[in-house]
Amino acid sequence: MHPHQRRFVELALARSALRFGRYTLKSGRESPYFFNAGLFNDGAALAELGHCYADALSAAGVEYDMLFGPAYKGIPLVAATAIGLATHHGRSVPWAFNRKEAKDHGEGGNIVGTALAGRVVIVDDVITAGTAIRESVDIIRRAGAEPVAVLLALDRQERGQDTRSAVQEVEAEFGLRCVSLLTLADLIDLLATPGEARLPAEHLAALRDYRSQYGV
Secondary structure: OOHHHHHHHHHHHHOOOEEEEEEEOOOOOEEEEEEOHHHOOOHHHHHHHHHHHHHHHHHHOOOOOEEEEOOOOHHHHHHHHHHHHHHHHOOOOOEEEEEEEEEOOOOOEEEEEOOOOOEEEEEOOOOOOOHHHHHHHHHHHHOOOEEEEEEEEEEOOEEOOOOOEHHHHHHHHHOOEEEEEEEHHHHHHHHHOOOOOOOOHHHHHHHHHHHHHHEO
16 A cells, blocks of 8 residues: 555544445445545645645656646645645646636636646546536547546445446546545555554444445
8 A cells, every 4th residue: 555545544534534434425325434525624634635646646657747626626636736746746737627607707718727738637536426527528628638537535436327436437438547545445455454443343344345235
């Protein structure tokens, strides 16, 4: 396991962005865990999160020219990742995000930041239905740029509409590479490692059961 994965889990647990119990998801499934990236809600947390994103992207070896964050959750994430790359990897990467509604005055348009060009990495927290990614791919391609990868915090690794996960569906539909800070399998492995356990045994068992029932 990479150091950035351990740091990400430590951060998520410390900020209660990763919780364990019984949670009903939008899909109707009852999940033994819940992830909320909105709880990385201060400067220190966002700085560390951006560091983790930057480390994951650099470790993945993806060739890219700029970053894009889909509104709204992707906006702080893409900014933090760009800062992390500059601060910890010596690479100043251009970035942009979209507005939900095009601006009809001033500079106009619906893109804020660097004009979309070259190979673009989309930065988000998780993929559920894949709607934000599909919209991002359309925006990037209409601008004449090329989406090459999606950078995520968590891959839940569970089946979506068919036998594939939402991440696998996006990879197959758009030919994108999905890079995640952490997968559910990674999380289970880390929490099951002697000396790393932070969960009561029943919660760890529930995670394994959920993975067995819904995982890909």
